[in-house]
Amino acid sequence: MANYFPILILGLLAAALPLATIFLARAIQTRRPNPAKLEPYESGIAATTFAFDTRFSVRYFLIAVLFVVFDVETIFLFPWAVLFHRLGLFGLIEMVIFLVILVVGYFYVWKRQALDWA
């Protein structure tokens, strides 16, 4: 546990560095805002609709769900791999069964074209 304390401190310092620099820079920079400058950049054409009003493809949602599933799968593999030398062939069989079940789902996802973006 004592090992993690410096990491926490490093994290806080890593947050302090950009915060301090942004505030310091504010003190020395010239600010001349004008309405045109504060518009969203749309290649020089005045924006009529804004990003908060637009909607996006549901495919992003699909990718995120599939990611969570595969992420959890990876998490299961980590402790297995670390202790594999003690689990031996039995461990390999266990993991192959686990993976086969998931690969079935993977092929279903592939066949339903959920992995195709276009």
Next chain:
Amino acid sequence: MGAAEAAGSALLTGVAGWLFVGFALLILGTAIAVVWSKNPVHSALFLLASFLLVACVFILEEAEFVGAVQILVYAGGIMVLFLFVIMLVHQRTAAGTPAFQHQWDIALLLLPVFLIPFLYILGTEKFTDIARNPDAFRAVAGRVIGNTEAVSWLMFRDYLLPFEVASVFLLVAMIGAVVLGKRSFEKVD
């Protein structure tokens, strides 16, 4: 583990206690902020902070592996999913909704669902053993190695069936996502 490190952890019992209280208060604070904020993205940010603080508590209690998983899956995975959903929803309609959904009935119904397993775990023999045997979370077959190895030893020998069942759950999640997602974009196309 060297003598210096042992002395270090002995020193930390007092500090660790205060750290726990600090983290716990921060977790509660961020959790309340999740419900309180009007803007869904702000809620998501507070939830992210809350997840990270929970990971800190796990690590503080020497369950390092669980802490890392907490960050990897919840902070790194599920929060991305939440943010996607928030951004996919029409933002203006979302901002206008009231901060509190009056769903006390459902909340009351769900409370025991979450509380009872916790109380059960608190009451089991294994848990009370920890106070007397602080290395229980990091021992494999009596030898102290590490939290990851201990989890592995338990999961791939004692809790084999739950582990395999987990893959079925993941399968269901995958198929469910495709069914939900595909239907909605087939409608759009």
Next chain:
Amino acid sequence: MKILTPTFLTYVKVLLIVAVVPAIVGFVIVLAERRIMGFMQVRLGPNRVGPKGTLQGLADLLKLVTKEDVTPARAEKFVHFLAPVLAVIPALTALAVIPMGPSIRLARHVSTPLWVADINIGLLFLLAITSIGVYGIILGGWASNNKYSMLGGLRSAAQLVSYEVPMGLSLVAVLLMTRSLSLVEIVMRQDRMQLWFVFPGLLSFFLYFVSGVAETNRNPFDLPEAESELVSGFNTEYSGVKFAFFFLGEYAAMIIISCVAVTVFFGGWLPPFGHVKALSFLHIVPPFLWFLAKVGFFIFCYIWFRSTFPRYRFDQLMALGWKWMIPLSLVNIVIVALAILWTPGRTDGLVRLGWLFGALFLLMFFLAKLRQALARRDRLASEPAGTRQSALKA
């Protein structure tokens, strides 16, 4: 020298990371990138500020700090401000667990290892912390309230999460050999086994580094900031210091990917062939310099890729990640596990696997070359003489 206690030295190292890494990024890597790319594209690159352009970093710093830091009127101001901070935190924090060398002696009875913390879950911690890096980009893209930024942020998030899976899986295959998640132990084990894991883990290494390049949003996977279609993507509405911190986050992430590649696959601070008697003179070079040289090589590879490969299309990028790298990395895990079971307790199986992978890669390389040559011959034969120029280009 009572002041040089281990705890004190640890915090000195923490401070060094926060102070030195941004300086290295600004003064060394960015300059090296621009000079090397200039060389590869037959132009000069920055050469005006200071001798041979060496002070370009200072000029950039002054410009970025004094530049007006614009927050668009319709932006979500607080999140817009927070996003670059969130991009920097994980990238710098992850460096805490990278072992850059064994203990060095500072004074009599005072020595300190070249890492901040050697934790039991090192590699998993690294993956976990770097997975937080996505929020800087996605929130920066969202908070700007600009369609380009929003698309860039969403694309980037989808890309990052897609490539996190093959990255994790490729490292799992190496964990079968390392038996530990601690990065220090991983290096030590390569020393004891007299074998760098890149050899039996050749496929893992390729999968890892390709995902690593995708994770850092670099060419050929730099879609989130595709200049030609998204006018710089998630950071369109950022200027001045805030932009600089997005930049720092990206480069620090490159450093981390390179450090992990070196530690896990290329023996960390160990000299090459350290156990061969004839090459024992390589031990004269301090371990830290070996580490630095190896990391430098991977940073160079990043730059090299940038001036070599054309950008992927988004659907190609997703297909590569989900349809090629994930199945390949799962197969790789099973293959490595079988090689370990082949000769339990010894490394023979792994060495044989290494030769097999090496032979396969060479074979594939020559097959690809052969196909290229045949295709060129066919085209030359079928096209009229006047259009030879196009055939040569392909």
